Amino acid sequence: MDRPRSHALFTEALNFIPGGVNSPVRAFRAVGGEPFFAQRAEGSHIYDVDGNDYIDYVCTWGPSIIGHAHTAVVHAVQEAATRGTSFGIPNSFEVDIAKKIAEWVPSVEKIRMTNSGTESTMTAVRLARGFTGRDKIIKFAGCYHGHVDSLLVKAGSGALTLGQPDSAGVPAALAALTLTLPFNDLDAVDAALNANKGEVACVILEPLPANAGLIPPMPGYLEALRDLCTQHDTLLIFDEVMTGFRLGKAGAQGLFGVTPDLSTFGKVIGGGLPVGAIGGRRDIMDHLAPLGPVYQAGTLSGNPLAMAAGLAQLNILEKENVFDKLEKLGGQLELAVRPSLAKHKIEATFYRYGSMFCLFFTKGPVRTLDDAMTSDRNRFKRFFHYLLDHGVYIAPSQFETGFISAAHTTEDIAQTARVMDAALAEIK
Numbered sequence: 394m395d396r397p398r399s400h401a402l403f404t405e406a407l408n409f410i411p412g413g414v415n416s417p418v419r420a421f422r423a424v425g426g427e428p429f430f431a432q433r434a435e436g437s438h439i440y441d442v443d444g445n446d447y448i449d450y451v452c453t454w455g456p457s458i459i460g461h462a463h464t465a466v467v468h469a470v471q472e473a474a475t476r477g478t479s480f481g482i483p484n485s486f487e488v489d490i491a492k493k494i495a496e497w498v499p500s501v502e503k504i505r506m507t508n509s510g511t512e513s514t515m516t517a518v519r520l521a522r523g524f525t526g527r528d529k530i531i532k533f534a535g536c537y538h539g540h541v542d543s544l545l546v547k548a549g550s551g552a553l554t555l556g557q558p559d560s561a562g563v564p565a566a567l568a569a570l571t572l573t574l575p576f577n578d579l580d581a582v583d584a585a586l587n588a589n590k591g592e593v594a595c596v597i598l599e600p601l602p603a604n605a606g607l608i609p610p611m612p613g614y615l616e617a618l619r620d621l622c623t624q625h626d627t628l629l630i631f632d633e634v635m636t637g638f639r640l641g642k643a644g645a646q647g648l649f650g651v652t653p654d655l656s657t658f659g660k661v662i663g664g665g666l667p668v669g670a671i672g673g674r675r676d677i678m679d680h681l682a683p684l685g686p687v688y689q690a691g692t693l694s695g696n697p698l699a700m701a702a703g704l705a706q707l708n709i710l711e712k713e714n715v716f717d718k719l720e721k722l723g724g725q726l727e728l729a730v731r732p733s734l735a736k737h738k739i740e741a742t743f744y745r746y747g748s749m750f751c752l753f754f755t756k757g758p759v760r761t762l763d764d765a766m767t768s769d770r771n772r773f774k775r776f777f778h779y780l781l782d783h784g785v786y787i788a789p790s791q792f793e794t795g796f797i798s799a800a801h802t803t804e805d806i807a808q809t810a811r812v813m814d815a816a817l818a819e820i821k
């Protein structure tokens with residue numbers, strides 16, 4: 394598959410943009426080669442500037458859950474834009490989306506909108522510190538919470554993919570307040586909370602880690618974390634930027650039945666526009682300015698275009714029974730991939746929750762970041778490029794999750810399964 398126009402654009406981009414990209418994983422560094430440049434995307438497909446057509450399983454890293462350029466979302470944005478792109482004073486969409494999220498996610502009594510997932514986790518940590526009067530936080534190796542200083546310690550996603558889980562530029566004094574523990578290890582959490590009694594403001598995690606591949610929480614793990622946090626008056630924060638409104642109306646907390654004190658959101662709630670949010674217990678949320686002493690703000694927060702897009706997308710999720718459809722499509726893919734792996738005798742572990750999936754090239758089970766790191770990244774590279782050259786686009790890293798949208802058809806999935814089967818034959 395030729396991509397001369399993408400190549401020309403990338404060559405020029407390299408002169409003016411660090412690495413040629415505005416977010417590092419897009420640079421394809423983990424898989425080699427160069428990124429394609431998008432021309433447009435519609436439904437389940439994305440088209441590059443050279444006219445190549447890909448079935449898209451990146452879905453803009455999660456947000457496009459009902460497919461690209463859905464008419465309801467496009468119309469909502471167009472309609473909102475004709476009335477002004479930003480006001481800097483409240484608009485009615487903000488009330489509508491806050492109400493809807495509080496309705497769908499029982500742990501959310503109040504919610505504040507931001508412009509990205511990163512802003513929401515940054516605020517969550519500050520709020521937890523301000524509320525508890527404690528400085529230390531606990532996070533887990535391989536969980537990614539955006540590019541927040543305190544959270545870029547043993548982080549996942551691009552930080553992991555590019556071999557920089559601990560970022561330069563984060564003061565050691567700040568990083569020292571972040572205790573990083575292995576995921577799925579309760580004893581480690583118990584020990585850390587006891588060794589730092591009265592000092593840990595929060596435990597923050599992705600309840601279903603999806604930025605180091607996809608790592609299932611062991612049965613009872615999330616429940617036990619909840620209990621430990623309650624015992625130690627430590628806030629439990631679920632970072633649902635990825636899983637929120639993707640795994641169901643109440644996200645991972647709904648799926649696993651565990652109630653956090655605070656949750657962070659992003660991706661799906663913005664309908665493809667820049668949005669994040671933090672929500673949770675009323676008494677904690679009321680510590681935010683202007684009611685409380687914890688400062689947080691945003692010139693563009695609650696932006697009418699972003700709120701309109703998010704609301705339109707959430708309305709479709711509700712009206713069209715999208716989660717049932719996603720489960721069916723995910724099931725179809727799983728039913729095709731598992732026999733392919735067996736047939737080609739490839740050492741691999743396939744995990745799927747609804748429309749989220751991950752194929753690790755390692756025997757498994759994958760329970761921790763260390764397990765994920767045993768994956769054969771060279772094999773992944775070959776798998777990725779075979780898929781891309783045959784019109785199937787998955788994230789350019791072993792340590793990411795695939796996403797299916799409601800716009801994917803059973804034929805898209807069948808075609809993907811055929812390409813994956815051929816790819817597995819090629820790389821074994």
Ligand SMILES: *Cc1c(COP(=O)(O)O)cnc(C)c1O
Nearest residue numbers: 509510511537538539634635659
């Ligand atoms: C993507 C992501 C973030 C960061 O969100 P941005 O909008 O990229 O800042 C935070 N947490 C999780 C779990 C994510 O997947």
